[in-house]
Amino acid sequence: MLDQIVFYFFAALAVVSAILVVTRRNVVQSAIFLITALLATAGIFLQLHAEFLFIVQVILYAGGIMVLFVFVIMLINMDVSLHQLQFNRQWWLGLLLALVVGAELTIAIAIGRSHTAFGEPAPASALEPSTQLVGKVLFNEYMLPFEIASILLLVAMIGAVVMAKKKI
Amino acid sequence: MLMNLIHFVISIWVPLVCALIIVAVLPLVAGYIVLMERKVMADMQARLGPMRVGPHGLLQPIADALKLLIKEDIIPDEADKMIFWFAPLISVTAAMLAMSALAIGPWFQIADLNVGLLFIVGISALGIFGIVLGGWSSNSHYSLLGALRSAAQLVSYETAAGMAIVGGLLLAGTLSTREIIQAQNDYGTWFAFAAPVGFFVYIVASIAETNRAPFDLPEAESELVAGYMTEYSGFRWALYFLAEYTNMVVVASIATTLFLGGWLRPFAGTPAFNFLDGLPSVLMLGVGGYCFYRAPKQPVKVQKLFMVAVGLLMILAAIILAVPLIPAVGTMLPGLKPGLHGAFWFLLKVGLYIYLFMWLRFTFPRYRFDQLMRLGWQFLIPLSIVNVMGIGVALVLHRHWGWSHWTAFPLTTVLTLLVAGLLGWESEKKDKEHVFVGDA
Amino acid sequence: MISTSQYLWLGMVLFTIGAIGVVTRRNVIIILMSIELMLNAVNINLVAFSRLVGSAEGHVFAIFIITDAAAEAAVGLGIIIAFFRNRETLLGDEMDLLKW
Numbered sequence A: 001m002l003d004q005i006v007f008y009f010f011a012a013l014a015v016v017s018a019i020l021v022v023t024r025r026n027v028v029q030s031a032i033f034l035i036t037a038l039l040a041t042a043g044i045f046l047q048l049h050a051e052f053l054f055i056v057q058v059i060l061y062a063g064g065i066m067v068l069f070v071f072v073i074m075l076i077n078m079d080v081s082l083h084q085l086q087f088n089r090q091w092w093l094g095l096l097l098a099l100v101v102g103a104e105l106t107i108a109i110a111i112g113r114s115h116t117a118f119g120e121p122a123p124a125s126a127l128e129p130s131t132q133l134v135g136k137v138l139f140n141e142y143m144l145p146f147e148i149a150s151i152l153l154l155v156a157m158i159g160a161v162v163m164a165k166k167k168i
Numbered sequence B: 001m002l003m004n005l006i007h008f009v010i011s012i013w014v015p016l017v018c019a020l021i022i023v024a025v026l027p028l029v030a031g032y033i034v035l036m037e038r039k040v041m042a043d044m045q046a047r048l049g050p051m052r053v054g055p056h057g058l059l060q061p062i063a064d065a066l067k068l069l070i071k072e073d074i075i076p077d078e079a080d081k082m083i084f085w086f087a088p089l090i091s092v093t094a095a096m097l098a099m100s101a102l103a104i105g106p107w108f109q110i111a112d113l114n115v116g117l118l119f120i121v122g123i124s125a126l127g128i129f130g131i132v133l134g135g136w137s138s139n140s141h142y143s144l145l146g147a148l149r150s151a152a153q154l155v156s157y158e159t160a161a162g163m164a165i166v167g168g169l170l171l172a173g174t175l176s177t178r179e180i181i182q183a184q185n186d187y188g189t190w191f192a193f194a195a196p197v198g199f200f201v202y203i204v205a206s207i208a209e210t211n212r213a214p215f216d217l218p219e220a221e222s223e224l225v226a227g228y229m230t231e232y233s234g235f236r237w238a239l240y241f242l243a244e245y246t247n248m249v250v251v252a253s254i255a256t257t258l259f260l261g262g263w264l265r266p267f268a269g270t271p272a273f274n275f276l277d278g279l280p281s282v283l284m285l286g287v288g289g290y291c292f293y294r295a296p297k298q299p300v301k302v303q304k305l306f307m308v309a310v311g312l313l314m315i316l317a318a319i320i321l322a323v324p325l326i327p328a329v330g331t332m333l334p335g336l337k338p339g340l341h342g343a344f345w346f347l348l349k350v351g352l353y354i355y356l357f358m359w360l361r362f363t364f365p366r367y368r369f370d371q372l373m374r375l376g377w378q379f380l381i382p383l384s385i386v387n388v389m390g391i392g393v394a395l396v397l398h399r400h401w402g403w404s405h406w407t408a409f410p411l412t413t414v415l416t417l418l419v420a421g422l423l424g425w426e427s428e429k430k431d432k433e434h435v436f437v438g439d440a
Numbered sequence C: 001m002i003s004t005s006q007y008l009w010l011g012m013v014l015f016t017i018g019a020i021g022v023v024t025r026r027n028v029i030i031i032l033m034s035i036e037l038m039l040n041a042v043n044i045n046l047v048a049f050s051r052l053v054g055s056a057e058g059h060v061f062a063i064f065i066i067t068d069a070a071a072e073a074a075v076g077l078g079i080i081i082a083f084f085r086n087r088e089t090l091l092g093d094e095m096d097l098l099k100w
Helices: A002-023 A027-047 A051-075 A091-115 A130-140 A143-164 B002-044 B060-069 B081-101 B116-125 B127-137 B141-172 B177-187 B196-209 B234-259 B271-297 B301-325 B327-332 B336-361 B369-399 B405-433 C004-024 C028-053 C057-087
Strands: none
Touching: A002 A027, A002 C004, A002 C028, A027 A051, A027 B081, A027 B127, A027 C004, A027 C028, A051 A130, A051 B116, A051 B127, A051 B141, A051 C028, A051 C057, A091 C004, A130 A143, A130 C057, A143 C057, B002 B060, B002 B081, B002 B234, B002 B336, B060 B234, B081 B116, B081 B127, B081 B234, B116 B127, B116 B141, B116 B177, B116 B234, B127 B141, B127 B234, B141 B177, B141 B196, B141 B234, B141 B369, B177 B234, B196 B234, B196 B336, B196 B369, B196 B405, B234 B336, B271 B301, B271 B336, B301 B327, B301 B336, B327 B336, B369 B405, C004 C028, C028 C057
């Protein structure tokens, strides 16, 4: 029962703030609602017994990436863009296509559910010392992707530095 | 059945009561930290500080809080009202939420999380949104500049602090606050001695993270009026202040947990130092005695009485702290001593750490912003990374090659210090060339 | 007990909302934020499946996705700043010159 309440609370919070992210006129308000959506997702991770991912989400997504976003939004002061048209000219086509994608996913999930029952989730104890488990899997089986991810970050860092220079 | 019920009540109510205590007591604690800060500042500047409200200014925080509560609450016309209204709450909530994973003594903890320390660090980092949004929504240049500085500073120094924490966590091998302290007990020394460089990096980075002098650029009054708080007044301003001081407590608690042995007594594992168990009571008795000594010298009768009351309170605390030392009580309730004395030592260490903050604040001049950024990125972050590698090497030497603690850790510490010297020398050279980071 | 399909529905809804944001908004920053939303929706699915089979591999992939999101945000915001400096605008449909 408590599980249900927690899930529906966080899910509703995530969906509502996601809608507000894409509809708000003011970019700062969008960013705030994106933070809310990300924190709600973190709550859902917690509810799924993924404590480590919960805290990664809070530190990296909400605390790191979103600070970067808010920072850039404040650097670029855009009072002008508040009075401009917010949606592009082919917005109806885009909306249609996005809804088609959504419908496709809906059908996929519906069919998948009718063909393969998802069954009971594994017991919560299977994921219990979340941090240790993630560490073991990450450094034993996914060592190479982990290193590649570090190279990706290095590339991104150099790219960001080059982009932010005054003269490219 | 009854046992189940009792267990359920304890598991639900104890954390709830702990949370209530934290939320109710923290504003008071923050107020008294402010008083302590003013007293320390006054002492270092050879004056008396607040003396009027209560004996020796002991009631000053309450008077200040009352004043702030009844002040007019001004919202600027041009401000983004909703965000302006909301921003201080984000800061306070984040700071208070971070307290929930702290273990203040074996008895007093809201939740022992699997990811405890990361939780504290991550949640308290969310407070930056309160500062940034408050600065932005005020629609004032000073506020915005203060907020931008604050964001840049926090993001830069969080990396250094995080890497310093990683060093300590490597030694502990766990993220749960309780188990970290247990690990220091098993290990024999506090991690501050095994990883002194990491501790140093954490001290510097934590001062910068809490926006304290000498890194208080976001609210540098000579340049930015009051930084992000410029447009705030009254109660909302008090909330920012509360968040700042709560953050200080949080940061000090992290340092205490990870580097200073948490609730452990100094030399916890050495029976020869068992006489230190008496120190809490003696300290309290000393403070109480001083209160009695000063009481006749107070100017007004009310103040005399108040001073006597404070002295009696201190003696009561001394008696409570002495009770677990009676052998009969110790055998009957074995949990009493770690519970009471643990909380005492933890709070004492937190207080000393905050005192260190104040000491530094009144000793060092303020940094320039480019100096601050250079210190963070070119000195502290490389140093903390080298520190992590050094600790890793020491752990391998200790665990796989059978070296003892006393050779492996000093060796890597010396190596790390050499690197620190090199880095500092480089940084000094650049400082003389006056190369600004942004102009390169 | 919440079944796995409920998490999938949630992920689907968030993903679609993000996709709508990406294809209809003009402001580049909001487009970037919508992409973050889509990545986030994928993470929910991964973690839900991880819970279903009781292994931590989904968590590992989610961590990779978060890494990716961080890299993307850093480069994307760098590009936005460079773009804003040159064109004084943030509108996606005015990015119509390959070289300026």
